[in-house]
Amino acid sequence: AQSVTQPDIHITVSEGASLELRCNYSYGATPYLFWYVQSPGQGLQLLLKYFSGDTLVQGIKGFEAEFKRSQSSFNLRKPSVHWSDAAEYFCAVANYNNNDMRFGAGTRLTVKP
Amino acid sequence: DVKVTQSSRYLVKRTGEKVFLECVQDMDHENMFWYRQDPGLGLRLIYFSYDVKMKEKGDIPEGYSVSREKKERFSLILESASTNQTSMYLCASSLLGTMNTEAFFGQGTRLTVV
Numbered sequence: 001a002q003s004v005t006q007p008d009i010h011i012t013v014s015e016g017a018s019l020e021l022r023c024n025y026s027y028g029a030t031p032y033l034f035w036y037v038q039s040p041g042q043g044l045q046l047l048l049k050y051f052s053g054d055t056l057v058q059g060i061k062g063f064e065a066e067f068k069r070s071q072s073s074f075n076l077r078k079p080s081v082h083w084s085d086a087a088e089y090f091c092a093v094a095n096y097n098n099n100d101m102r103f104g105a106g107t108r109l110t111v112k113p
Numbered sequence: 114d115v116k117v118t119q120s121s122r123y124l125v126k127r128t129g130e131k132v133f134l135e136c137v138q139d140m141d142h143e144n145m146f147w148y149r150q151d152p153g154l155g156l157r158l159i160y161f162s163y164d165v166k167m168k169e170k171g172d173i174p175e176g177y178s179v180s181r182e183k184k185e186r187f188s189l190i191l192e193s194a195s196t197n198q199t200s201m202y203l204c205a206s207s208l209l210g211t212m213n214t215e216a217f218f219g220q221g222t223r224l225t226v227v
Contacts, residue, residue, distance in 0.1 A: 001172075009153065034215055044203070044218045090155060097210045099144040099163040102172070105155035 002027035002093045006104035013081050014112045021076040021107050023065075023091035032094040033074040034101075035065055039087040047089075050074065061085070086111045116140070119204050119219040126226050132191040134222050136204030143209035145187035146216065147171075147179060150201040162187055163209050194226045 005024045013019055025031055035047040048059025055067040065076045074091060088108045094101040120135035138145065144163050148156040148171075158171030160179040168179050176198060180188045187206075191198055201223050207216040 043220050046215045049215050098207055099209055100161060101216055102158055103156035105153060
């Protein structure tokens, strides 16, 4: 089955600084890739998704992610972090039927004033 | 809007009890999922289903079973609850084999087994 690795358990950045969260996947075919965010005490919210086409995808809240097939990566980026971005971020991969979705362990983001 | 509803937000059960967690979605989605979420481990897939009466094991099916008798409802069953099943349980649904869609999640059930 497919799998996801998020190498960074916890990242701290200063407000206004840029952000990159790493995600590596394992899947034998073209994957469907997602980033979700979970704020404290809240449910999961989709930030963005990749299915095909342009490898740079734009999402909500100013986030973007780039699919790199050669590196099996789907890293999440934001040029300038806001204090409200403090949350846990999950990368996920689904199979071609979109019915077997696996998540990474998550990266917790702390934003310093 | 898609709505995925889990029957309880908080549940406390005793060791050895049979526990049912219910999930209902209102968007006619074929796929439904059960995950458990633990700190440092992310979301781990327990079971998923792509059709009525169909089920597939995920990464951690041991100690759990599922039931899907109707398209909109997916139940997770803990046959004999144990303390190591104390966790947050998340249900999700999505369309089958359709591009440019995603999974929608319920608010979760925090289960404590004492």
